[in-house]
Amino acid sequence: MIELTLKHALADLEIDIRFSSSARCLALFGDSGAGKTTILNAIAGLLRPRHARIVLDNQILIDSAAGIDMPPAARGVGYVFQDGRLFPHLSVRGNLLYGAQARHRKAIQFERLVELLELGPLLDRRPHNLSGGERQRVAIGRALASEPRILLLDEPLTGLHHEARVQVLDHLRRLKQELHVATLLVSHQVDEVIALADEVIRVHAGTLSAQLDTAQFQRG
Amino acid sequence: MTALSIDEWQALALSLRVATLSVVVSLPFALGLAWLLSRRRFPGRLLIEALLFLPLTLPPVVTGYALLILFGRHGWIGESLAQIGIVFAFRWTGAVLAAAVMGFPLLVLSIRVAFDNVDQRLERAAETLGASAWRRFVTIVVPLSTRGIIAGSVLAFARAFGEFGATITFVSSIPGETRTLPIAIYELMSVSGGDAGVQRLTVVAFAVALAATITAAVFGGSLWGRRRDD
Numbered sequence: 001m002i003e004l005t006l007k008h009a010l011a012d013l014e015i016d017i018r019f020s021s022s023a024r025c026l027a028l029f030g031d032s033g034a035g036k037t038t039i040l041n042a043i044a045g046l047l048r049p050r051h052a053r054i055v056l057d058n059q060i061l062i063d064s065a066a067g068i069d070m071p072p073a074a075r076g077v078g079y080v081f082q083d084g085r086l087f088p089h090l091s092v093r094g095n096l097l098y099g100a101q102a103r104h105r106k107a108i109q110f111e112r113l114v115e116l117l118e119l120g121p122l123l124d125r126r127p128h129n130l131s132g133g134e135r136q137r138v139a140i141g142r143a144l145a146s147e148p149r150i151l152l153l154d155e156p157l158t159g160l161h162h163e164a165r166v167q168v169l170d171h172l173r174r175l176k177q178e179l180h181v182a183t184l185l186v187s188h189q190v191d192e193v194i195a196l197a198d199e200v201i202r203v204h205a206g207t208l209s210a211q212l213d214t215a216q217f218q219r220g
Numbered sequence: 221m222t223a224l225s226i227d228e229w230q231a232l233a234l235s236l237r238v239a240t241l242s243v244v245v246s247l248p249f250a251l252g253l254a255w256l257l258s259r260r261r262f263p264g265r266l267l268i269e270a271l272l273f274l275p276l277t278l279p280p281v282v283t284g285y286a287l288l289i290l291f292g293r294h295g296w297i298g299e300s301l302a303q304i305g306i307v308f309a310f311r312w313t314g315a316v317l318a319a320a321v322m323g324f325p326l327l328v329l330s331i332r333v334a335f336d337n338v339d340q341r342l343e344r345a346a347e348t349l350g351a352s353a354w355r356r357f358v359t360i361v362v363p364l365s366t367r368g369i370i371a372g373s374v375l376a377f378a379r380a381f382g383e384f385g386a387t388i389t390f391v392s393s394i395p396g397e398t399r400t401l402p403i404a405i406y407e408l409m410s411v412s413g414g415d416a417g418v419q420r421l422t423v424v425a426f427a428v429a430l431a432a433t434i435t436a437a438v439f440g441g442s443l444w445g446r447r448r449d450d
Binding site for chain 1: 339341342344345346347348349350351352355359360363364
């Protein structure tokens with residue numbers, strides 16, 4: 001369950017959006033430059049919005065009016081960045097365990113994630129020895145291994161060639177079935193949204209243009 | 221060329237010890253200051269940067285005199301430290317302090333450049349994974365700056381190894397205590413028959429300095445205008 005109100009000015013875009021959803025996988029769909037990533041960054045706490053109120057499962061992440069602003073490290077989001085951002089000096093295993101170690105917890109899901117994402121043979125490799133699709137799977141695994149309350153996927157399939165794209169999409173679908181982690185997917189690809197989302201928010205020029213269930217979205 | 225005399229060995233050993241310790245002692249401070257300069261905007265930053273470079277621009281004898289005023293037996297800070305048993309004046313520890321001060325700018329500068337080159341998006345990623353500022357520093361920033369930290373340490377070591385002016389002003393020349401290799405060379409020059417010793421120690425100084433600059437160039441690619449390869 002997420003409730004979000006966000007007002008924020010970027011250099012070339014004014015974001016003014018408000019929505020709430022209890023969909024397990026909610027997609028933010030729209031052209032690039034519509035402000036979708038900014039919304040994810042606001043949820044993760046990576047930007048200082050002009051005005052925001054974001055509530056995740058009854059916990060206030062930020063409420064500018066009330067002076068509440070949780071630090072990113074405490075928000076418990078698993079962010080899969082569009083540009084990967086795997087730690088280049090750590091092995092795949094080191095990357096996957098980073099979140100659990102940072103939070104001084106045991107990585108309970110580790111074995112399961114390695115299996116679901118088929119990362120076993122890659123565990124001792126460094127990120128620069130991975131293909132694009134492998135890197136993205138590790139990034140997804142790293143975010144999930146931190147046991148987030150919400151998974152933020154920013155264009156997770158962009159930049160992958162066709163085969164890798166199909167494969168990663170397949171993994172994402174399996175994870176959705178197996179793990180039941182609330183997910184916010186940012187995408188401008190219709191097939192991705194249809195494959196993964198339960199509900200879709202169309203974002204246009206920083207505002208909400210429609211909130212649809214996936215069937216409505218599919219009809220156009 | 222003949223082997224080093226006992227006195228020359230003593231001077232060399234002292235210089236190596238002083239230079240090594242000066243880097244070890246100043247490294248934590250340099251890491252902290254480099255991080256502040258690289259990652260934080262705060263009032264007085266410019267002043268700190270200016271002060272940081274003073275040891276590079278001041279005549280070393282002036283730095284040595286300033287150390288004497290501050291850390292001498294009756295110095296502003298030295299007097300209080302002496303009460304708890306920490307004495308710098310005319311001790312080898314004072315030579316370490318002088319060497320540390322002179323090498324500090326090079327150390328901070330190299331590390332700061334390395335920190336600047338670390339992709340801050342990785343730190344943001346670590347932050348979303350729950351890492352505190354300290355953990356991000358230890359697990360992301362420092363490991364990705366290893367080459368710059370090594371390069372800076374080696375340069376600071378070389379600078380400390382060659383330190384003369386501030387050291388002789390602050391702690392004078394006491395054999396086995398503060399007579400480092402450069403001071404030994406200087407003194408041998410004014411002794412009749414000291415030429416051979418001067419030449420031997422000069423060769424040693426050349427070798428150490430060259431090894432240090434080569435090591436720094438190998439590790440500090442970015443400092444020397446090359447892209448780091450990791």
